[in-house]
Amino acid sequence: MSAPTIAVLVAAVIALVLPFMLSNFRLFQFTQVFIYAIALLGLNMLTGFNGQISLGHGAFFAVGAYTGAIMMDRWNVPYGWTIPVGGLLCLIVGFLFGIPALRLEGLYLALATFALALAVPQILKYFEHWTGGSQGIVLTKPAAPFGLPLSEDQWFYFVTLVVLFVMFVLARNLLSGRIGRALVAIRDNPLAAEAMGVNKALYKSLTFGVSAAYTGVAGALSAVAIAFVAPDSFNILLSISLLTGSVIGGLASISGAIYGALFIQFVPNWAQDISKAAPWAIFGLFLIVFMYVMPYGIAGALRLVWNRLTRPQG
Amino acid sequence: MDIFLQQVVSGIATGGIYASLALALVMIYQATDVVNFAQGEMAMFSTYLAWSMLNAGVPYWVTFFATVALAFLLGLVIERLVIRPVESAPILSIVIVTLGLLVIHNSIAGWIWSYIQKPFPSPFPSRPVHMGPIIVGAHDIGEISVTLIVLLLLFAFFRYTPVGLAMRAAAHNPVSSRLSGIRVSRMLMLGWGLAAAFGAVAGMMVAPIVTLEPNMMGGIQIYAFAAATLGGFTSPGGAVLGGIIVGVAENLVGTYVRFIGTELKLTVALAIIIIVLLVRPRGLFGRAVVRRV
Numbered sequence: 001m002s003a004p005t006i007a008v009l010v011a012a013v014i015a016l017v018l019p020f021m022l023s024n025f026r027l028f029q030f031t032q033v034f035i036y037a038i039a040l041l042g043l044n045m046l047t048g049f050n051g052q053i054s055l056g057h058g059a060f061f062a063v064g065a066y067t068g069a070i071m072m073d074r075w076n077v078p079y080g081w082t083i084p085v086g087g088l089l090c091l092i093v094g095f096l097f098g099i100p101a102l103r104l105e106g107l108y109l110a111l112a113t114f115a116l117a118l119a120v121p122q123i124l125k126y127f128e129h130w131t132g133g134s135q136g137i138v139l140t141k142p143a144a145p146f147g148l149p150l151s152e153d154q155w156f157y158f159v160t161l162v163v164l165f166v167m168f169v170l171a172r173n174l175l176s177g178r179i180g181r182a183l184v185a186i187r188d189n190p191l192a193a194e195a196m197g198v199n200k201a202l203y204k205s206l207t208f209g210v211s212a213a214y215t216g217v218a219g220a221l222s223a224v225a226i227a228f229v230a231p232d233s234f235n236i237l238l239s240i241s242l243l244t245g246s247v248i249g250g251l252a253s254i255s256g257a258i259y260g261a262l263f264i265q266f267v268p269n270w271a272q273d274i275s276k277a278a279p280w281a282i283f284g285l286f287l288i289v290f291m292y293v294m295p296y297g298i299a300g301a302l303r304l305v306w307n308r309l310t311r312p313q314g
Numbered sequence: 315m316d317i318f319l320q321q322v323v324s325g326i327a328t329g330g331i332y333a334s335l336a337l338a339l340v341m342i343y344q345a346t347d348v349v350n351f352a353q354g355e356m357a358m359f360s361t362y363l364a365w366s367m368l369n370a371g372v373p374y375w376v377t378f379f380a381t382v383a384l385a386f387l388l389g390l391v392i393e394r395l396v397i398r399p400v401e402s403a404p405i406l407s408i409v410i411v412t413l414g415l416l417v418i419h420n421s422i423a424g425w426i427w428s429y430i431q432k433p434f435p436s437p438f439p440s441r442p443v444h445m446g447p448i449i450v451g452a453h454d455i456g457e458i459s460v461t462l463i464v465l466l467l468l469f470a471f472f473r474y475t476p477v478g479l480a481m482r483a484a485a486h487n488p489v490s491s492r493l494s495g496i497r498v499s500r501m502l503m504l505g506w507g508l509a510a511a512f513g514a515v516a517g518m519m520v521a522p523i524v525t526l527e528p529n530m531m532g533g534i535q536i537y538a539f540a541a542a543t544l545g546g547f548t549s550p551g552g553a554v555l556g557g558i559i560v561g562v563a564e565n566l567v568g569t570y571v572r573f574i575g576t577e578l579k580l581t582v583a584l585a586i587i588i589i590v591l592l593v594r595p596r597g598l599f600g601r602a603v604v605r606r607v
Contacts, residue, residue, distance in 0.1 A: 053406050055351075055413070100592050106405040107349050108591050111539055114351065115584040118536050122580050236532070240413060247410055280421035287414035291407050292399050 011258075015161055024153040028225065029265055031153070034160040035221045036261035038167050040245050041254065042214025047243075048251030049175060050207045051187030053106055056113030058239035059120045060090045060212040062231075064219025069137045069229040070130055079142050079224045083163065086220030087213045094212020098205030117239035124231035136230030139223065160221055167214060172254055174210070183207060184252075215242075237280070244283050248290055250297025259298040316447045321565045327454035329561020331523070334461045334516035335531075335538035336545070336553040337468060338509045343547045344472075345485050345505025348397075348408050352415035354531030354538065356392075357513035359419045360385040361521045362427050364514075365434060374437050378518060382511045389510025393503045401502070423528040434521035457519040461554065464512055468550050471508075481505060533580060537564070540586040546600020556598065560586060 019027055043057050067089050068082035077085075097116075101109055124131050131137070144155035174180060182203050185193035194200050223229050241264045249260025267286075268279035294301050335354060342350045350356075364381040368374065396415065400407045438456035442449045472478040483491040484501035492498050517531070524530045537560055545556025560583070567582060590597060 047406065051406070053409055055409075100588060103595070104591055107409070108543075108595065110351075110405075110409045111349060111543065112584075112588055112591060115536050115539060115580075115587045118532065119580040119584040122578055126577050126581075237417075240417060243410065243413065251406075276424070278421065278425070280417040281425070284414040284416070284418035284421070287417075288396060288411050291403070291411050291414075295403075295407065 019150075019154045019157050024151055027153045027157050031157045031160045031225050032222070033258075033261045033265045034157075034164045035218045035225060036242075036245060036264055037257045038164055038221070039215045039218035039242055040249060040257035040260045041167060041171050042211040042218070043242055043246045044249075044251060044253065044257055045171065045175065045183070045214070046207055046211035047246060048253065048256075049180065049187065050183045050204065051106075052101065052204065052208065053110040054113045054211075055110055055243060056116035056120075056239050057211075057215050057242045058234050058236070059113075059116050060094060060215040061219040061222070061238060061242070062120050062124060062234035063090050063093055063212075064216030064221075065223040065229050065234070066124065066131055066137075066219075067216070068220035068223040069139060072139055072224075073137050074130075082224070083217055083220045087217040090216025090219075091209045091213035094216075095205055095209030097212070098208025101208060102201055102204055113239075114236075117236045120234050121231040124234065131229075131231065134231055136228060139227040139229075141227045142224065156225055160225065163217065163221060167217065168254065171214075175254065179203075241283065244287055248286060248297055250299030250301075253297065253299035253303075256297050256299035263298075317569070318566075320448050321569050322562055323448050323450055324454070325562030325565035326558050327451070327458060327561070328565060329541075329558035330454070330458035330461045331516065331520050331534060331557075332537040332541045332561055333554040333557025334457075334464065334519060335513065335534060336541040336557045337461070337464060337550055338512040338516060339538055339542045340545075340547055340550050340553045341468065341509040341512055342505055343542075344550075345481050345509070346397075346502045347485060348405075348412070349539075349547070350415075350506075350509065351409065351412040352419060353509065353513055354535030355416045355419035355423075356385070356388070356510055357517035357520075358526075358528060358531045359423050360388070360510070360514035361434065361517035361526060362423055364518055365427075365432060365521075365526055368435065374435065378437070381514050381518065385514035386507045386511040389507035390503050392510070393506035397502075397506065398499065401499070420528050427528070429528055432526040434518070434526045436522035453522055460515060460519055464515060465550060465554050468512075472550075477504070536580055536583045536587075537561075540583040540590075542597075543587050543590045544597055546597025548601050549597070549599040552597055552599030 018030060022030070039057065039061055042060075043054065046052050046054055046057075064086035067086040068079070071077040071082045071085065072079055101112070104112055125134055141152040142156065143152055144150040148155065150158070175183070182193065182198045185196065185198055186200055186203060190200060245260030245264040246256070247260075248263045249258065250256030263286075267282060271279040271282045290297065296303075335357065338353050338357070339349060342348060342353070360381055363384055364377050367377040367380060372380070392415065396411060397408070400411050436453040436456070438452045440452065442451050443455060472482060480491070480496045481501045481504065483494075484496055484498045485505075488498045491501075520530065520534060524534070538557070541557035541560045542553045543556070544560060545552030545554070547553075563586075564579065564582060568579070
């Protein structure tokens with residue numbers, strides 16, 4: 001068995017045992033980690049693999065979360081449906097946003113998405129009839145079905161874990177083949193990629209769509225997990241923390257999404273003990289330091305260490 | 315008609331604020347080809363420094379110039395320590411680093427000075443000026459005059475001084491400039507310093523209107539982005555005009571377009587940015603960037 005396979009198996013065993021070892025609150029935190037990991041995976045695809053900078057992925061997270069919340073609250077749709085619908089809606093929204101984004105190069109795309117991230121809470125508050133305004137929408141946590149002896153938090157932990165697994169397998173298959181190579185080619189040398197017959201416009205806007213869909217699924221899951229949505233939780237800081245997680249985990253990597261998610265879930269918690277303002281100072285510091293010393297993030301550093309250790313001596 | 319004129323005039327006043335921050339953005343873009351996402355937060359931070367000085371009893375104009383000098387130094391230091399290591403890295407790295415600066419400035423300001431709003435004095439008289447049927451605040455007139463003075467200084471600096479010429483050259487063609495003896499890195503450092511100084515002026519002009527708090531620049535920065543995009547990131551004059559157009563548009567739309575009102579202010583800025591980038595990416599007065607491949 002190769003090392004990555006062993007690592008995945010160990011991680012899977014830990015993930016399956018955790019719900020029976022931890023308190024409900026801790027478990028909820030790990031559910032959040034999985035949710036962030038799905039969103040980060042989407043952002044990694046777009047920014048890491050395809051080189052399109054998005055500072056506004058919090059917007060797609062919000063679309064997913066509100067789609068889920070409105071479906072459950074207004075139309076009594078079972079929560080299971082909200083996840084694919086949230087993803088699908090974001091796929092469409094993301095694809096449509098991706099078309100004008102085609103014309104924007106690096107810096108300008110960053111500007112446009114930054115503006116998008118800033119405007120989201122306002123837009124959500126404006127459509128008060130649907131979104132409940134600044135009060136938000138309160139939901140109920142789903143109970144475990146078929147009389148399974150699991151608490152609500154344990155049950156939803158497993159739901160999220162399954163979704164995460166499916167999304168990871170999909171992403172791996174998508175990125176390790178022809179499509180993945182096309183995305184990287186567009187990032188590294190758009191001109192050469194086009195000369196080789198890669199349809200740049202189609203791939204770029206599709207990547208935007210798929211990336212948004214991942215983040216939308218994460219948003220829908222988070223609406224159920226937290227059982228509450230409000231406009232101010234989808235501010236610019238959400239977008240910045242997603243980007244931070246992406247950078248720290250490792251931009252162009254799949255496993256990096258997990259490391260990044262662990263970081264954005266747990267680091268602010270202990271930083272909060274120092275000062276209310278500290279989490280963001282630490283986020284900022286990590287962003288800058290990582291760009292200097294570990295531009296490929298934790299995933300890249302691990303790969304480097306592993307290669308050093310297993311390199312034949314001589 | 316009076317309401318319309320009044321709205322236009324207050325739009326010009328708001329526009330002056332956007333213009334002053336947009337000038338700082340354009341400054342850095344001109345000198346280094348980077349958009350500094352932390353520009354607004356750096357300005358906010360300098361304004362807090364000014365507040366501390368004023369609180370210690372330093373007279374206003376002494377504080378004003380001392381703050382500008384301090385901000386200049388801060389800009390130099392930030393460029394040297396934080397930006398220089400990623401100078402030749404891909405654009406993504408630089409964007410991420412300036413975002414890091416954004417959150418650091420914001421949280422450190424909150425840490426030191428707390429998130430409670432603080433009043434900030436204006437150097438201009440508080441009595442409004444009557445011009446026919448229209449009423450204009452003295453601070454508005456003062457603030458626009460300051461913006462125009464900064465614009466003139468900037469223009470003169472780039473147009474008539476050897477350093478300004480060297481800076482333009484360094485941004486335009488770093489390799490050739492280095493070959494003709496310009497110290498390119500030093501020019502970039504100077505660019506950051508000047509931009510930070512302009513930002514500090516903008517901050518001190520904004521603070522009396524919006525009151526000082528760590529998040530005061532968030533909305534203003536997005537409008538400054540819109541202004542710079544509209545006017546063209548390569549044109550200081552364009553950025554000022556862009557700021558004024560955006561300010562007037564914001565006020566008129568807020569008054570006359572019922573369904574937008576003031577609740578969708580940031581969305582209007584978003585729409586302006588996206589429309590300009592799609593229709594005329596170089597802005598009204600910008601020069602098109604030509605790249606050789």
